[in-house]
Amino acid sequence: MPTPALRSVHVHPVKAMRALTTSEAEVQPWGLAGDRRWAVVDAENKVVTQRRHPRMALASAEPLPGGGVLLSAPGRPALAVEVPEPSATLTMEIFDKPVETVPADGAADAWVSAYLEGDFRLVHLDAPEHRRPVDPEYALPGETVSLADGYPLMVTTATSLDALNSLIAQGDHAHEGPLPMGRFRPNLVIEGTAPWAEDGWTRLAVGEVAFRVARPCGRCVVTTTDQSTAERGKEPLRTLARHRKQNGRVIFGQNLVPEHTGTIRVGDEVKILD
DSSP: OOOOEEEEEEOOSSSSSSEEEEEEEEEEETTTTTSSSSSOOOOTEEEHHHHTTTTGGOOOOOOOOGGGGEEEEEEEEEEOOOOOOOOOOEEEEEEEEEEEEEEEHHHHHHHHHHTTTTTTTEEEOGGGGOOOETTTOOOOOEEESSSSSSSSSSEEHHHHHHHHHHHHSSSSTTTGOOOOOOOOOOSSSEEOOTTTTGGGGGGEEEEEEEEEEEEEEEGGGGGGGTTTOOOOOOOTHHHHHHHOOETEEEEEEEEEEESSSSETTTOBBBBEEE
């Protein structure tokens, strides 16, 4: 078995929009630098994701100096959005949990509203004190997260995807496979492990940064969304429901919490600590 190593790193500047691949990233207490610091909310200030709007997969947000983003999407002109001045905050909801954010300007709201064909706003998570706590059932005191669903980072393994694709190939919807890793929208992808080895991890180190494994990642309808076309199918949820179910949830990957800060790079050695 080869030495486990970091195969790829992915950030999502705007929650639910296209993932960007990078060769290295700074690990902050609440996630990778630049990952899910922006989000779209609806008229009720609830988070908007690919669960309801799969076309978000086709929209892209390229990082700009200073923390802004360059928005682009099919049929829409690109728009540069600067980090808003910290003024009055907007309380948004992520799965019934409140988060204090700062609204972007009217041009950004108009852009996302036109693309998603509704009444939407773009918001930014600015100050560390606005990070929300990780689920206390699985967190240690003081652990926080940005605008990710629940945990600072999510890791998957290449061999587990291979194993899953083998199972899909044996099922009723084999024509949908093999699926790419992008369906699972991870931050870190590790290679060189045994399939499903991550089920037994409790701590690991990627290069100079150690992480605590909080819990397996429950999967939703977003994984059935083709990230290049926004079309939906049945897989991988159908196969995961048959082979990868735990406590009533289908699972793939693990949620991570950093134990300290540092920089991780593609090719870094991965050590399983516990």
